[in-house]
Amino acid sequence: MALKVCKFGGTSLASADQFRKVARIALADADRKIVVVSAPGKRDKPDTKVTDLLIAYADAKLAGSGAEAVEQAILERFAGIIEGLGLPGEQFETVKTILISRGEGDRSHRARYIDSIKALGEEFSARLLAAFLQKEGHDFIYVDPKDAGLVLSDEPGNAQVLPESYELIRPLRDSAHRIVFPGFYGYAKNGNLVAFPRGGSDITGAILAAAVEADVYENFTDVDNVFAADPRVVDKPAAIHEMTYSEMRELSYAGFSVLHDEALQPAFNAKIPVHIRNTNNPESKGTLISLERHNDEFPVVGVAGSADFCTIFLSKYLMNREKGFGRRLLQIIEDADLSYEHMPSGIDNISVIIKQSSLTPEVEHRVLERIRSELAPDKLLIQRGIALIMIVGDGMTKQIGIAKRATGALSDNAINLEMINQGASENSIMFGIRNEDMNKAIVSLHNAFFGK
Numbered sequence: 001m002a003l004k005v006c007k008f009g010g011t012s013l014a015s016a017d018q019f020r021k022v023a024r025i026a027l028a029d030a031d032r033k034i035v036v037v038s039a040p041g042k043r044d045k046p047d048t049k050v051t052d053l054l055i056a057y058a059d060a061k062l063a064g065s066g067a068e069a070v071e072q073a074i075l076e077r078f079a080g081i082i083e084g085l086g087l088p089g090e091q092f093e094t095v096k097t098i099l100i101s102r103g104e105g106d107r108s109h110r111a112r113y114i115d116s117i118k119a120l121g122e123e124f125s126a127r128l129l130a131a132f133l134q135k136e137g138h139d140f141i142y143v144d145p146k147d148a149g150l151v152l153s154d155e156p157g158n159a160q161v162l163p164e165s166y167e168l169i170r171p172l173r174d175s176a177h178r179i180v181f182p183g184f185y186g187y188a189k190n191g192n193l194v195a196f197p198r199g200g201s202d203i204t205g206a207i208l209a210a211a212v213e214a215d216v217y218e219n220f221t222d223v224d225n226v227f228a229a230d231p232r233v234v235d236k237p238a239a240i241h242e243m244t245y246s247e248m249r250e251l252s253y254a255g256f257s258v259l260h261d262e263a264l265q266p267a268f269n270a271k272i273p274v275h276i277r278n279t280n281n282p283e284s285k286g287t288l289i290s291l292e293r294h295n296d297e298f299p300v301v302g303v304a305g306s307a308d309f310c311t312i313f314l315s316k317y318l319m320n321r322e323k324g325f326g327r328r329l330l331q332i333i334e335d336a337d338l339s340y341e342h343m344p345s346g347i348d349n350i351s352v353i354i355k356q357s358s359l360t361p362e363v364e365h366r367v368l369e370r371i372r373s374e375l376a377p378d379k380l381l382i383q384r385g386i387a388l389i390m391i392v393g394d395g396m397t398k399q400i401g402i403a404k405r406a407t408g409a410l411s412d413n414a415i416n417l418e419m420i421n422q423g424a425s426e427n428s429i430m431f432g433i434r435n436e437d438m439n440k441a442i443v444s445l446h447n448a449f450f451g452k
């Protein structure tokens with residue numbers, strides 16, 4: 001008998017009807033032993049994800065006003081699900097009691113308090129799905145991340161799994177019952193609840209799949225497959241049915257929100273194939289992400305983009321002969337508690353690319369001052385509003401002319417290139433352009449490689 005871990009995203013659990021679809025899928029295959037769930041997501045475009053409501057609730061509690069209206073909105077979402085699933089009224093009372101008592105919890109550490117509240121969306125989803133499956137006569141139980149041993153680093157809102165989790169979680173494999181498990185959070189060694197970054201239920205699913213050595217990690221979402229570009233940007237993008245871990249890692253980092261980029265590593269390390277599937281159309285083929293792909297029809301499998309980076313550019317004559325220049329530059333970045341995304345360089349120049357959100361005016365001032373005084377560059381520029389576009393494909397190494405095709409498509413569409421960088425792994429090329437050109441660039445690159 002095979003063992004499958006399946007994860008359902010927020011859109012898959014947005015309403016009682018969606019919960020029923022999830023239950024149907026879980027029950028359709030007895031191998032689906034572990035079901036990981038997200039908090040209810042958007043029912044339609046203008047709707048709000050429960051996680052965002054919970055964050056607003058925590059913020060209002062911290063601010064000391066406005067919490068009642070948000071509390072009402074959260075309870076309404078769950079009341080609709082509980083009623084629609086025909087669950088008893090006590091379920092609603094439990095949700096309400098837990099929400100209110102968590103809201104009254106320790107607020108002395110802002111980020112910890114927010115994590116403790118925002119994790120409730122996943123906890124309630126998992127408890128309600130387990131209750132519904134039990135009511136229908138199926139042997140599913142709710143398992144808490146603390147009891148399972150999901151131990152994370154103590155970094156609120158940005159936690160990472162600790163290696164010992166895998167051994168601790170492994171026994172779930174032999175559980176006598178099938179399991180519903182909340183995504184998105186775990187516990188630090190000191191007992192604090194800590195959440196992964198946003199979208200982190202994908203990470204929980206991958207960790208569980210690796211820990212129990214699942215045959216496949218099924219990630220159910222609301223699209224039939226991964227597309228070669230974001231379907232909200234490109235009209236009818238090409239469907240991609242097979243990709244490698246490294247291709248998906250690059251693309252999810254660069255903007256494919258369909259799978260969290262940090263979910264690839266656990267699956268890759270344990271060699272567990274990841275199958276992206278559609279909750280609303282489970283018959284569709286989906287996308288299989290594994291070590292190798294057999295379809296090498298396309299040298300490029302995807303084009304992704306994300307906005308709002310900034311570049312710190314330095315040039316200095318004979319930089320190449322100055323020992324330790326790069327190290328000292330990176331030390332300044334590290335001392336400012338910044339992480340950098342890329343660092344393209346030439347003989348006499350170097351650029352460091354940083355997420356704009358992390359570079360506040362005060363940090364920027366401090367960093368530029370230190371660079372000026374300690375590295376004495378001939379030129380020092382900072383440019384904001386940069387979007388990074390990535391074209392990715394393991395087959396790129398084998399084909400010549402990829403960069404030419406890409407730059408040709410960009411120039412044909414009057415998009416000015418600020419920067420170009422090929423990753424050391426040679427399966428991606430990155431283009432830096434202005435934020436405002438991002439969508440146009442994604443469309444033109446998609447059309448250049450996948451036709452229209």
Ligand SMILES: Nc1ncnc2c1ncn2[C@@H]1O[C@H](COP(=O)(O)OP(=O)(O)O)[C@@H](O)[C@H]1O
Nearest residue numbers: 009010011221222223226227229230256257258
């Ligand atoms: N290249 C892509 N292929 C497929 N979907 C993509 C891509 N890029 C972005 N998306 C978006 O990702 C969404 C699914 O991810 P997400 O909203 O996080 O789902 P979930 O609620 O299942 O976690 C899709 O609805 C789609 O709009």
Ligand SMILES: N[C@@H](CC(=O)OP(=O)(O)O)C(=O)O
Nearest residue numbers: 009010038051198199200201
């Ligand atoms: N609910 C969390 C975690 C998550 O993974 O959600 P989703 O599966 O809807 O992306 C969030 O919104 O960040």
